[in-house]
Amino acid sequence: MKNESLPVRALLAGARKLMDEEVALLKKLALIESPSDDARATKACLEFAATEARKLGGRVKVHKAPPSGGILSAEFGPRRVAKHLDNQAAKRIVLLGHLDTVWPIGTLKSMPVKQVGRKLHGPGVYDMKAGVAMALTALRLLNEAEYWRDSECAVELLLSTDEEIGSHASRALIEEKARGAAAVYVLEPAQGLAYKTARKGTGNWRIDVHGRAAHAGVDFEKGRNAINELARQLERVAEFTELKRGLTVSAGLIGGGGKTNVVPAHAWAEGDIRISKKADAARILAKFRKLKPIDKDCLLEVAPEINRPPMERTRGTVKLFERARELARELDWDLTEAATGGASDGNFTSALGVATLDGMGAVGLGAHAVHEQIELDELPRRTALVAALIAAQ
Ligand SMILES: [Zn+2]
Known part of the structure; x- marks a missing residue:
């Protein structure tokens, strides 16, 4: 009935x-x-x-x-x-x-x-x-x-x-x-x-950069500046956005370093991911996972995640x-x-x-x-x- x-x-x-x-x-x-x-x-x-x-x-x-x-x-x-x-x-x-x-x-x-x-x-x-x-x-x-x-x-x-x-x-x-x-x-x-x-579907990401600490005056060239490396990576991440597809990647939080006279050993950033199409989940995760350090002496930890389709x-x-x-x-x-x-x-x-x-x-x-x-x-x-x-x- x-x-x-x-x-x-x-x-x-x-x-x-x-x-x-x-x-x-x-x-x-x-x-x-x-x-x-x-x-x-x-x-x-x-x-x-x-x-x-x-x-x-x-x-x-x-x-x-x-x-x-x-x-x-x-x-x-x-x-x-x-x-x-x-x-x-x-x-x-x-x-x-x-x-x-x-x-x-x-x-x-x-x-x-x-x-x-x-x-x-x-x-x-x-x-x-x-x-x-x-x-x-x-x-x-x-x-x-x-x-x-x-x-x-x-x-x-x-x-x-x-x-x-x-x-x-x-x-x-x-x-x-x-x-x-x-x-x-x-x-x-x-x-x-x-x-x-x-x-839109939502996700988030975090990048940690591990460099090498050094005295910014005495041992400058021995340091590997994690903040500089992070800044370069963030330029790449900013380019992941494809507005026409409804895919956006935004940086929301950043931190790192400790003192002005120390080359920082660690820096991190976190942000947001939005996708309009289910298929873009794999696409954007792959882009993050392909990030490689620009300074080969730095180590990258990249953790992207889509939590809502x-x-x-x-x-x-x-x-x-x-x-x-x-x-x-x-x-x-x-x-x-x-x-x-x-x-x-x-x-x-x-x-x-x-x-x-x-x-x-x-x-x-x-x-x-x-x-x-x-x-x-x-x-x-x-x-x-x-x-x-x-x-x-
Ligand atoms: Zn609500």
């Missing part, structure tokens, strides 16, 4: 009614500070979200994922559907997000959660506690519309607590849950007003976006799509070949910045659209 999709206008009316409660939920989430590297803090935020998911009838599990504070999974929809996913008609959708923020404990003192006009300010409101509140509210809308009764669709809400530091502890579970899903909807912040259909604009993703745009049109909303250089956990699910749509969360500005804020009036229609997309599966 095919799901009858719910009318998106009715969902919007429902979302407007729930808006005050949605904002209250967001405020509560933002008041539980949850920096990625503080497992106890993120766990507290996760427990709060778990309670909210249980209230909505979600079958909740809290997965341990050290050193992070854990991962929340909450399954919605008929048990028979969730259990028999090999059944042709049965579909599973993953709603993906994270509860951690970049803000350390105590940030609330200088950056309180506060409403100014029609905007809500506070640590993590935009990236992405509003997205979490939206996911929970969208599920509530589906509950209230009695959507699950004869649904052939199960939804898995998945919230991690280490996204901002690379998702090392949560990646395996995210990939496990995404495999075989009909769609992954990522509630990360919007790009302007747009949904995100492509994200790009989220490419695949046919599956485009199909999801087209569906979203059609539904939005019924609300007289001209939904657009965008590509971004920033990565999310959507990169992992997309790289598995699972149709992934991202940037479905809040509209606002100032992610990772002191002026972080969201537009409250954008919440209802974006929340309704998440619910409508699930119902249209």
Whole structure:
């Protein structure tokens, strides 16, 4: 049996009614500070979200994922559907997000959660506690519309607590849950007003140069200047960027030496890699690995790494976006799509070949910045659209 999709206008009316409660939920989430590297803090935020998911009838599990504070999974929809996913008609959708923020404990003192006009300010409101509140509210809308009764669709809400530091502890579970899903909807912040259909893959690199120390006055010619060698290598690295391919390599940190009158024995630099195409991972790693010392008496240690594959604009993703745009049109909303250089956990699910749509969360500005804020009036229609997309599966 095919799901009858719910009318998106009715969902919007429902979302407007729930808006005050949605904002209250967001405020509560933002008041539980949850920096990625503080497992106890993120766990507290996760427990709060778990309670909210249980209230909505979600079958909740809290997965341990050290050193992070854990991962929340909450399954919605008929048990028979969730259990028999090999059944042709049965579909599973993953709603993906994270509860951690970049803000350390105590940030609330200088950056309180506060409403100014029609905007809500506070640590993590935009990236992405509003997205979490939206996911929970969208599920509530589906509950209230009695959507699950004869649904052939199960939804898995998945919230991690280490996204901002690379998702090392949560990646395996995210990939496990995404495999075989009909769609992954990522509630990360919007790009302007747009949904995100492509994200760059990310990586980093480090180069260490080992030269030979010497007195800069007495033994100058015996020294092998690691800083000079590093500077030459960095010139080469700068040329790895191929803007047209969407491949960029940036130096971000540098260090070395100790005293002005010593020829330095050691210097290092670290930086960032972004790729638009999966195939460019091997290409850029090979370029780094081919670096050879220019001064043969210096030793190079080169460590490049790609940690998130790009989220490419695949046919599956485009199909999801087209569906979203059609539904939005019924609300007289001209939904657009965008590509971004920033990565999310959507990169992992997309790289598995699972149709992934991202940037479905809040509209606002100032992610990772002191002026972080969201537009409250954008919440209802974006929340309704998440619910409508699930119902249209
Ligand atoms: Zn985020």
